[in-house]
Amino acid sequence: MGLKDQQISEWKRFYKSFMFAWSGIYQTFKSERNFQIHVMIAAIMVILGFVVRFSIIEWVIVLFLIGGMLALELMNTALEHVVDLVTQERKPLAKAAKDAAAGAVLVYAILSVIIGITLVYNNL
Numbered sequence: 001m002g003l004k005d006q007q008i009s010e011w012k013r014f015y016k017s018f019m020f021a022w023s024g025i026y027q028t029f030k031s032e033r034n035f036q037i038h039v040m041i042a043a044i045m046v047i048l049g050f051v052v053r054f055s056i057i058e059w060v061i062v063l064f065l066i067g068g069m070l071a072l073e074l075m076n077t078a079l080e081h082v083v084d085l086v087t088q089e090r091k092p093l094a095k096a097a098k099d100a101a102a103g104a105v106l107v108y109a110i111l112s113v114i115i116g117i118t119l120v121y122n123n124l
Ligand SMILES: Nc1ncnc2c1ncn2[C@@H]1O[C@H](COP(=O)(O)OP(=O)(O)OP(=O)(O)O)[C@@H](O)[C@H]1O
Pocket: 080, 087, 088, 089, 090, 091, 092, 094, 095, 098, 099, 102
């Protein structure tokens, strides 16, 4: 295979992984109610940001919060799938794993809400 063919094949692989990742986001959006709620809250936050005119720094903070929240929710969904793959039975370890992951999402969500409200309030 020539250098050009190799480069094309690299791009194809990159494109394929991108499509797999996009499919993961789309499937999670379709099937997980919590993910849909997070997307809705993110959209409201972006609209509020334009209304109260966030500064650049405030936008950076908000976009990191939104990106972090959605990424964490995707990881939580991935973990739930893996646990369900490992066992369909009710097991304490399965519960501990799912609850810990859900706890991580909750911690980030609470902090995001506090920071989001503070930023909006600060610009009123
Ligand atoms: N295999 C399991 N063993 C013990 N507890 C579980 C297990 N799966 C889920 N749980 C508990 O149920 C909670 C909700 O889990 P999950 O969102 O996966 O729904 P589910 O209980 O599997 O069923 P459903 O999706 O139909 O509501 C978890 O946070 C955990 O506390």
